[in-house]
Amino acid sequence: MVIEFHLDRGSGVATYLQLVHQVKQALRLGMLRPGDQLPTAREVVDKLAINPNTVLKAYRELEREGLVVGRPGLGTFIKRTLGGAAPAEYTRLRGEFTRWVRACGEAGLDHEDVKALVGSVLDEASRRETA
Numbered sequence: 001m002v003i004e005f006h007l008d009r010g011s012g013v014a015t016y017l018q019l020v021h022q023v024k025q026a027l028r029l030g031m032l033r034p035g036d037q038l039p040t041a042r043e044v045v046d047k048l049a050i051n052p053n054t055v056l057k058a059y060r061e062l063e064r065e066g067l068v069v070g071r072p073g074l075g076t077f078i079k080r081t082l083g084g085a086a087p088a089e090y091t092r093l094r095g096e097f098t099r100w101v102r103a104c105g106e107a108g109l110d111h112e113d114v115k116a117l118v119g120s121v122l123d124e125a126s127r128r129e130t131a
Contacts, residue, residue, distance in 0.1 A: 002039060003032060007048055015050055019058035027067065027078070030087040038068065038076045 026032040041055040062068040069079045104114045
């Protein structure tokens with residue numbers, strides 16, 4: 001699979017970190033797997049109109065974390081994944097979560113309400129795990 005990077009220029013998050021986070025999310029969700037190739041720096045620069053050094057900084061950070069490996073003349077490849085479950089489980093859970101989010105919308109919650117609700121549940125679960 002080829003990842004399609006996107007930027008949120010108003011997020012306040014550094015561009016290179018947005019790229020790093022997107023690769024990590026794709027790894028966690030099983031969308032990228034060991035052996036997959038990331039887009040070349042030139043491809044990312046052309047698509048997002050950003051400085052090549054920004055892309056290279058993101059890829060260096062991913063390499064430093066042991067997630068990718070650069071092969072001179074060939075590109076940057078996924079070395080390991082971050083996902084904790086099988087891809088089929090992610091697919092199943094995504095479907096359930098999608099239905100839940102729709103139910104939230106039908107109940108009158110907006111995007112920020114849903115984010116707050118999910119955040120509070122995650123925080124509560126995290127507190128229980130550490131207790």
